[in-house]
Each structure stands twice: as C-alpha cells, then as structure tokens.
Amino acid sequence: MILKAMMKKRAILLLAVLGLLVYGAIFLLSVQTIQEKPDGLLINDVTHIYPTYVKEIVKENQTQSLVEAINDAKHNRLKVSIAGKQHSQGGHSYYDDAVFLDMKNYKKITNLDVENKIITVQSGATWEDVQDYINPLNLSIEVMQSSNIFTIGGSLSSNIHGRDPNYGPIIETVKSFRLFLEDGTIINVSREENTNLFREVIGGYGLFGVILDVDLELTDNLVYEKETTLMDYSEYPDFFENNVRNNKNIGLHFARLSIVPDETFLRETYATNYKTTNNYIDGIFELQEEQNIARDKFFFGLSRKYDWGKELRWYLQKKLEDNPENIEIVSRNNAMRPPITFLEYYSSRNTDILQEYFIPTENFVGFIDGLKKISQEENINLLSVTIRHVSENNDAFLSYSKQDSFAVVLYINQGLSEKEKDKAEKWTQKLVDLAIENNGTYYLTYQLYPTQKQIRQVYPEIDSFFLEKKKHDPNEMFMNKFYAKYALGEEDE
C-alpha cells in the first residue's frame, strides 16, 4: 500500500519534471523566434538586404509636429533619416539608432495652378495621389518612375527618371521646394534661390535636410497608341535614333530584352512606343487599377525559380503584352501606372533587387555584350532587363546622365545569406567596371556593393558633394547608410 503510494508520487514527480523540461524547451524556442521576428523598430527597405534597428519612428502629417520631432532629435543628439516608400536599396532611408522620419503621412496636395500647370504637393504624397488629383483636370505628370507607388520626396532625393524620352531626370520638372535645414530654418529652394541646394538636394538622398513640399511642372494628359517592334538588340540604337529621338509624337518609350537562357538571351528585344493619337473612345481617361495580380504574381514567381518559367513568362508577355499585332489605346496617366503589385515579394532566403546602368547610346551594344558574358559566368538570376532613354542632364550635383544615355534596368533575384550577398557584391562590381569601360555610370539609389574606388571613378565629384553636405549639416545629423559607407567609410558587418 505504502509502496504503491510512493510509486504514484514518483510517477507524478516524473511527470512534473518531464512537463517542465518539454515546456521549457518550447518556451525558449518561442522567445528566440519572436526575437528574430521583425519588430517595430527594425527597419528594412524593399530588399531586406540591410536590416537596421532605429531609435524611434516619427510619422507626422503636420509641418509643425515634423519640425518639433527633428528639433527633439537634434536636442538629444540623435541622427535623423528620412524615408518614403523605401525603394532605394542601399539604406539611403535609414541609419542605426537614428530617428526615422516616415514621411508617408505628410501627403497633402496644397495647391494646383491649372493655368500654369504647376502642382504643390507635400513630399510624402505618392504619384498615385497626384494622378488621382490631376486626372479629372486632364493633366499628367512629366517625369516619374514606371510605377506610381513612390513618394515625391523619395523621387526627388533619388533624382529619378521616367519613360518619356522627351525628358531627362525629374530635376528638369521641379520648379522649387521648401527645405527644412539642420539649423531649424525652412528655406525656399529653386533655380533662382539657394541654387546650390537645388542641385544638391535633388539626387542628394536626404543628406541636406527634409524636403517639405514641392512645386512640380505638369503636362497634358494625352492619349497614346501603344506599338511594339521586335528586333535584335544590335539594331536597337538605330531604331531609337530613327524612330524615337526628337519624335515629339512619342510620349513614352521603353524596350525589353529577353531573359530566357536560350539563343534569345539578351538578344531578342521588344521596343515599345506610345504614340499620340486622336483616335479614342469615351472613358479612356478614367484611371485603371491593376488587374490579374494573382496571375502575374504566379508566373513571375515561376520565372524567379525556373528557366522554363522564364521562357513561359517571356512567351506570355509576347502574346499578351507586347504582341506587335495588338494595338492598345491608353491615356498617358494610365500608361504611367503600370502594374507593380505582382512584383511584391518577400522571402527570408532571397530577394529581388534592382540595378541600373546609364550607358552612352553609342556604347549600348558593347555593354549588353558584356552583361551577357558576366550574367552567364556569374549565374545571375536575371528576371528582367529593360531599357529607357535619359537625355543628357547635368543639373544635379550627382548627375548620372552626363551624356545622352540608355538606362539599362536590371531586375535580379539574389540570395540573402552572407555568402550570396558576397557573390552579388562581386558580380555587381564587375558590372560597374563594365559600365566604366563603356563610359557609363551606375545608379546610386541601389545597393552599397560598388567599392570606394568605383564610386569615385564614376562620380569624381562625390567627395565635394560630401563636403557640401558637411557645410550645410556640420554635425551630420541627417544620416543614412549610403553616406556612412562612402563618406565615413563605415562597413556594414
């Protein structure tokens, strides 16, 4: 009887200990997992290559509260970084333990001068906000990216360019803007007033101050006929010269190269022109929303993983989008908001990145030949290669289109492990060298892969740019990972 009771006691004790062990293990596992899970202060750009913890996130919609937050940061000797949609890919919008200004709520449209076609808009507004506002008045944006999800402030800071071959970078279309400086003042910046800052802030990656609101030139919303021509890549520069350049009828232009790893790889090229037309139906001006997101996401996903997926997507694209037999009539505003949601992708193992190289038009063929060689040697997972044209423009201090150039935009899937990041860094440096050999430049908005030497080769003015920054912001309050790497030599571990 006593023995039995003792055994029962033992059994219960054993159960309790066992329970404690199992439970303890699961508890630790859970706590560990949650610590790895992105929490509120962990900031990532769209690529997740440079995860960074910030001190505080400020999300204001009033100028006054924004100014107070920055003054507080200054008082507490904290760094400040400025972010829009965070599609810059080299930590341009954040910095370790900084106050992170999320500008997305600062997005009012404060004025529209219809007669002079000038809109005044706060920097956190997106192109979509602007399009929604101006479309009923039949106005359109002059220069913006291929997609409308980006903020105006972010676009200025990267001095973006678009697909309208009649323009160079966005700086051409900026009238003026208000800038909040480190010393607490707000100044007007234009081509007449504070002219140096005009050149430095546009394409200045948020290093000089906070862009508050911007006066942007608009143009008329026209109707285009989309027309696609198939050619070999070697014929493309001539095609552009003869059909697109100085052709005022063409409102938008881009080309797409095959990424299918067969004989068409970086050879087969589709050039698409949007030509003005008067031949259209009612309702053409109504803004369209993205359709078939799930379908496109699926096929894009296949092409990310498999060569046959790349082939399938290229085939479908030919059939559905770029079929020379299809004539598509579309308004400028709708052509300037093509689908992008389907590209949204998150995996802890790999990520999609962008890179862009600006190559003088006469060196285009040589660059593509080199690109072909490097992508095959390095096994780069190219998901798309598209071409746009950017006219020569030296307005911005860090100008990337110092000559008339083709912008070669690469969409690439890369791994996120340290080994894969190192690989990507290595082949990026090869591509930058290739651009340098061809007298071209690379876009500073993307990863921090290029070396200190390369950035100085491509942008010899970069050190004087950093000196200018120090002049306006002696304590380096406005800070980001791009500046930290290339001005201060900080390496991301």
Next chain:
Amino acid sequence: MNKLKWLTISQSIVLFGTGIVFPFYVIFIKEIGANFTEFGIAYALFALSSALVHKIIGSYSDKFGRKIFLLLNAWGVAILFLLFPIVTNIMQVYFLQVILGVFGAMQKTSEKSIVADFTDGGMRGKQIGNYHGWIAIFSALAVIAGGYLIDLFTLEIIFYIGSIVLFLSGLAILKIKEK
C-alpha cells in the same frame, strides 16, 4: 471542501492564465492583419472543434479519470500560447483555434464531471457556488492584469505570462487526488 481544494486552486490559476489573454485576443487578431469576418471564423472554429470532441472526451474521462484531461488542457494551452506570438497569418490562427477548441472541451467536460464527482447531494450547490466564486475572482483579476501588462510591455507578453501561469496550474492539477 478539502476534496475540492486543489481543484479550486488549479482551475483558478487556469482561468487566471486564460483570462489574461482572451479579452485582448481581438487586438492580437487585428495586429495579424485579419478583419472581423476572419475573427468570427476563428471563434467559430474553436466552438466547432470542441463540439466535435466533447462527447468523446466525456466518455474517455469516465474511463481514464478527469485529472489527465485537466492536465492536458493546462499544459496543452500553455504550449499553444507560446505559438501565438510567432504566428504570421490568419491560417495559422485558425489552426491554433481548432486545437484550442479540443483542449477547451477537455477542460469544460472534465471540470464539470470532477466537480460532480467530488460533491454530493445536500451540499452540492453550496460547494459549487464556492468553487465558482473563487474562479470568477481570478478571472476578474486576470483581465485587469492583462490590460496592465499590455500597457506596460507588448501584446506578446500576455501570451508568455498566460502560458507560464497555465503551466504552473498543471503542477497544481498534479496535486488533485481523484480517488
């Protein structure tokens, strides 16, 4: 009363553990990014899965005793609570809700049966009243504590504290003497 002592203590702790979490569960669901329809489905799944197993658990508890099911509930839910902070989408929540429903059924059926086992005729009402009185007090305290904890820390913390409390309640359940 003596018979009910460890039952009362253990189940008060159980209710304290779950009471810390459930009133704030809706905020958690919102943070996952779900809407109220999905929230409704999550709760319905819980009720449905317990509906399906109540009967079976009832008869098994006649066979194997109630205590083991009370223990399974306490430790099972303790472990499930550790999973909640790491879920990332509503499908995972649905899955957890289904299992929670099974454990919930274990607790409800076994608790009622064991209370019936431990009480008899004339005094039963008074004893059950006393038992529920204690449990209700702990539930109330739990809700206050839960809110306080969220304000002070993060939403996740209530799952961890709830989980620890539930695990401890299992140790108290081990003290129950069924026969």
